[in-house]
Amino acid sequence: MNKPLRRVAVFCGLLVLALLARVNYVQYVQAGQLSSDPHNRRVAINQFAQPRGDIIVDGKAITGHTTTTGSDFKYKQTFTDGPMWAPVTGYASQAYSTTMLEGVEDKFLTGDDDRLFFNRTVDLLTGKQKQGGNVVTTLNAKAQAAAYNGLGKKKGAVVALDPRTGAILAMASTPSYDPGSFAGNSLTDEKNWNAVGKKNDPDDPTLNRALRQTYPPGSTFKLVTAAAALQNGAVSDIDKDTNSPDPYILPGTTTPLPNEGNIPCKNASLRKALKYSCNSVFGKLGANVGLKDMVDEAEQFGFNKEQFVPVRADASNFDTEMSPDHVAQSSIGQFDTTATPLQMAMVASAIANNGKLMQPYEVDKLVAPNLSTIAQTSPKQMSQPLSAENAQKLQSMMETVVDSGTGTNAKISGVKVGGKTGTAQHGINNEGTPYAWFVSYAMTDQGSPVAVAVVVEDAAANHDDVSGGGFAAPIAKDVMEAVLNK
């Protein structure tokens, strides 16, 4: 019986060998895939197993952490002035994942980023707990407060940029939410989470309107049309009368493009047309410039492309295929033209920066737990939508708007301010509440330190001069003053 016995012994050996091979396969070959599977709760547990790094504004952390008990997760994020900073920080919730900077820089904040490998190794050797890195933002706390408080109970958004670098100085969105209210994993957190959900709150507080909501830009888009006309050579002297009828009949149709109220638009010069916000002049100008050059100019300003700051911003839209009458309508910010507040701030900043559009960004640097800088964002030019000469012409026109046009509410004594108002009607037969826009910049001897775009959704008026200038301009003024330190 010994021969079959030996074979049985070999067979049993093979069984054990098969098991050994299998565990090697599972724990070595499949390990990476298994340990990063999104359904594997360990992924979330690890995310909160140590305090996350902080998001820093003006040298002060606007996020923090506390320990929690009663769940798998040890640490919970806390947020200082949560609602004000929510569009910047997003949330990092034990139960509901992460968004915005907390999401984009998650790996760095948890300390899992490969760039922290050296620090982790040192920590391992010295027996210290794994630590997350910090994210230092470009934001300006005073400007942010001015923007957030300026919006107040109104629905809207503000984006302020430093035109010289592209650094984002303020990014506010209202109504907002407190990311700290559902950072944990408890029933209260669940209740708070449900309360801010779009299903239960039609105002959708978790929507980042500064980056993720596109609005019809209305008259503020005339800046792009003016830039296109100057670049295209359709207009060279901004003070020379144009050949524009009032009202302007849209090409190929019998539909007139009227102007709001009783404003002097017939054959108005470009400066005058911008000052009074003449639809007829800019509509005709856009049609004359033509679809191709209009699209080209808009795209140079950043339209039709998602922006990453590094948080993703929705793409603003300027149609690339349109009939001439639609081109005319689009040129005054109507038809399908939509823009995020970030996009309109980029338009203003490119003009203020003598035609150079800088890539917008909100992360200045990533700092390791030991305070050494791991990554630093250096300002980068994105495009040059217009020449310095033409940019200065546009600046001069925008300053006229603030000095004596529709934007007088944004005047700051002792500082040159340029701006443009806008009211965008939307909805069928303009039944929706109009959006009041104001884009502007302030200019000092060292160039322009701030450009702002403000949009207020529930402006209760329908006249261009009153709404854009009345609702949005004062907010822009406060933000600019905060940056100018006045």
Place this chain on the structure above:
Amino acid sequence: MSASNTTTITSIGAPNRRNTELAMLLFAVAIPVFAYADAGLAKHGSVPASLAEYGLGLGCIAGIAHLLVRKFAPYADPLMLPIATLLNGLGLVLIWRLDQEPSITTAQLGGPMAPKQLMWSALGVALFAIVLVFLKDHRILQRYTYISMIVALALLIAPIFFPAVYGARIWITIPGVGSLQPGEFAKIVIAVFFAGYLMVKRDALALASRRFMGLYLPRGRDLGPILVIWALSLMILVFETDLGTSLLFFGLFVIMLYVATERTSWIVFGLLLSAGGAVVVGSTEAHVKVRVQEWLHPLALQNGGVTETAQSRYAFGSGGLFGSGLGEGYSRLIGGIAPKSDYILATVGEELGLAGVMAILLLYGLLIERGLRTALAARDPFGKLLAVGLSGGFALQVFVVAGGVTGLIPLTGMTMPFLAQGGSSVIANWALVALLLRISDTARRPAPSPAPSPDAEATQVVRSQ
């Protein structure tokens, strides 16, 4: 002795290796004690207060077992007892460590399991002692061949009369005592029956056969029992939805038949029959179907949630080479009682890593091969068959459980011997080890020296192969 003689049978007294066993036992107790302290430090930052209790408990179990072996089976294999002790001790540590997770140690789930496991281990060693003390020679069991059959059948059929637990009818519940898994005991009893039956029938099965297509077909009356066992194992599977036990019994019988008759054709029949049975049952029985689906798609979500199968796979995946360390994993996520019983190997994988799982599997492999070596060394056919049956069954059980948990084969509801929480399993496996020790003692015991020869010259013993 000629060089080609590879049996261990020799008239020269082999060293009895009891001191080797003692030295190994010291490790087998020390390793779980250190592991226990480690788990306590990781979980609570202090050495657990019950360390002395468990250390002494395990030490007593090992010590008593060792003394019994020294007294009653002095020539027994020196490795089996230390391996069993180490596995049992590590099992205790793992169960205690999982007891520290409130979410899987609720009163509803039966509260902490480690104290009970320690008690069962003590009971197991008591049965171990009874076997060693009262069973002077394993050949006595031969007399109880048919009684064993009846007992085994009774044990197997009993759970049908009790409600299904976790989808399988493999428990019997005795009020006031708790639940028992008779399959674990049946495994030993049925090996005794097979060994006795085959020892008598092996010649008839091996020789009275017709050659057909290169295979030896046995006569119907000899083939009868294998068909009966096949049908029986299928019935167990259908009525008790117990894939593991039926596979174990059938495999056990095929192995023993093969060893008894030395006919490869039995293996072919066995494989054909079990394949046929598996296909039929796998495609009709819902419970088994689910298991097969979970095996094919381990990470698929069910009712929007992560299944136990996926959770255990995640546990293995997160372990890496050396694991997170005892007490620092999250195998509680598997949920329920499973991490302490069916899925305990997943905790090993997560907290001791690939190295730990391989070490455990090699311990099992070593125990199995020591058992098979005992079968090789045994001098009587009954002892050979019983030893191969017990260790072969043990090997199949380890393969079926570990293979199921790691996803090599579909999962079946069986316990990891010694490691997993479960009274019947621990007690039965201690008895199994006792039987193997008894056989190995007989096998390794020096043959009685021949009577003094009246001749002046010494007679040389010549042994034929």
